[in-house]
Ligand SMILES: Cc1ncc(C[n+]2csc(CCOP(=O)(O)OP(=O)(O)O)c2C)c(N)n1
């Protein structure tokens with residue numbers, strides 16, 4: 001056992017909260033309560049949970065549109081996240097951002113980014129500020145396998161490496177970029193790990209469905225960054241249980257592949273491992289009950305919440321709170 | 328004649344041109360095997376094969392750069408940017424390279440290419456997947472800018488764009504993908520730079536583009552109930568711009584309202600207003616009014632987005648203010 005049991009239970013709690021939360025997001029999308037789009041991280045919870053467990057509370061996370069889990073696990077209130085996706089006034093961004101832009105600055109969740117690759121240089125910049133200001137913070141930046149093909153990925157890695165920035169780039173390799181298998185659009189086997197050497201970085205691969213393994217590696221690379229030893233690029237292999245977004249049934253994936261990964265579910269694996277390690281079933285079930293109750297509570301709050309005040313349409317473009325551009 | 332959706336019209340337009348001209352090729356993210364994230368390119372891979380219909384990595388600079396290089400060397404490539412917002416990711420290639428090359432090479436290099444892209448709001452996708460960016464493209468000399476509002480026009484204008492000897496940015500509106508229309512069988516080819524009067528009228532000219540055309544038509548319908556006769560013009564392309572149709576209409580009606588989905592500042596309506604002010608001021612009977620999205624990024628929440636994007640109500644109000 002690599003971790004003290006209290007924090008292992010807390011990682012299990014995180015994964016279960018994320019799992020139940022996103023299952024509810026899916027249901028509410030199908031019901032028309034959550035509008036626009038959603039990109040679920042169902043099946044990928046161990047990456048967020050393992051990294052968050054290794055972070056200091058003032059560390060910073062940057063994630064993609066598929067960032068509900070990361071934002072939730074950094075500590076953003078569940079009802080405010082759900083409310084944002086449903087476009088209600090209690091939304092964490094007041095309904096202005098929507099599901100792809102969940103942000104809670106108070107928790108160091110520095111945004112969800114909907115343009116592929118954009119947040120890698122941004123995370124590098126935040127890490128640079130941490131270095132200059134001597135805060136000791138580390139920036140952790142999550143993105144997908146497909147992102148390794150965009151220019152911003154390469155520019156950010158190079159900059160972070162030459163400036164020795166305290167940033168950890170985490171590629172969640174779920175094998176697909178939208179509907180296209182990543183293997184058909186890259187010339188190497190591991191989209192991130194095989195490119196690390198081009199930036200003088202170690203090739204780091206981890207089983208992204210094994211939360212203990214993720215946490216162990218995360219602790220190592222985050223602490224390395226904090227000691228001033230520069231950035232890391234981690235590739236965590238995982239799989240999304242649902243389609244790319246919205247109601248996508250994911251038919252472009254072979255059924256045997258889907259079945260194999262569904263059987264290798266990070267939540268189920270961890271539940272079994274904890275049980276085998278002697279954690280009582282009562283403890284586990286209590287965690288699950290609490291998570292379910294939290295999701296139900298957040299859902300009720302959102303169902304009862306009004307849409308944003310129309311007056312807020314014209315607020316927050318400028319620092320003075322307004323949107324005026326002429327006198 | 329068959330009923331066609333705006334979505335299916337895209338594939339039909341591309342297929343029509345690929346069938347006709349073997350130098351037409353098509354690339355983009357998820358466009359081949361998956362048929363496009365908006366299902367606008369279904370069947371093209373099966374019909375034309377993987378050499379001519381190709382999936383790319385998530386690499387907008389590589390996509391647009393490859394279009395340019397291919398166009399320089401004998402092809403007539405069509406590329407898809409999944410959302411027009413991603414123009415920002417490859418704006419160097421589009422605005423500095425593609426747009427300026429014919430001019431900067433003294434006319435040596437032609438770039439007959441088309442960048443197709445899904446534009447516009449109303450889908451609750453939030454500020455980075457909902458923008459109406461025709462005015463960005465319009466501001467760059469060397470780019471033609473087309474934005475159809477009907478399935479028929481998608482086919483005809485896409486054909487015109489592919490056959491055009493210069494680069495064209497072709498904006499397809501997400502909100503219109505599901506709309507339907509009876510479209511004639513056989514080849515359809517339009518010319519760029521021809522606006523259409525989609526509803527005749529005598530009291531006011533309403534100029535609109537893409538998803539704002541149905542909004543303007545709805546407003547015109549309502550206005551006629553209150554005795555105001557509005558003429559609605561679908562501009563169809565911003566570059567080249569059919570100022571003749573526009574000025575002819577405004578000279579007759581004496582009033583102009585533009586309906587733009589883009590945020591206020593420097594939207595295409597400002598250019599049109601300035602042309603009309605310069606060339607038809609003495610024919611005007613009232614101020615030109617622009618109905619636009621306020622100068623804000625688009626919000627995601629449904630109620631807020633609906634409040635932001637011009638509605639028929641707002642167009643009616645604008646017209647009633649000047650008639
Ligand atoms: C610049 C840019 N190009 C294309 C897209 C459309 N798009 C959104 S998600 C996505 C796939 C991303 O794949 P990956 O990086 O593997 O992340 P995943 O969705 O699998 O988490 C694409 C192509 C985008 N948002 N931004």
Ligand SMILES: [Mg+2]
Nearest residue numbers: 144145176177
């Ligand atoms: Mg992926």
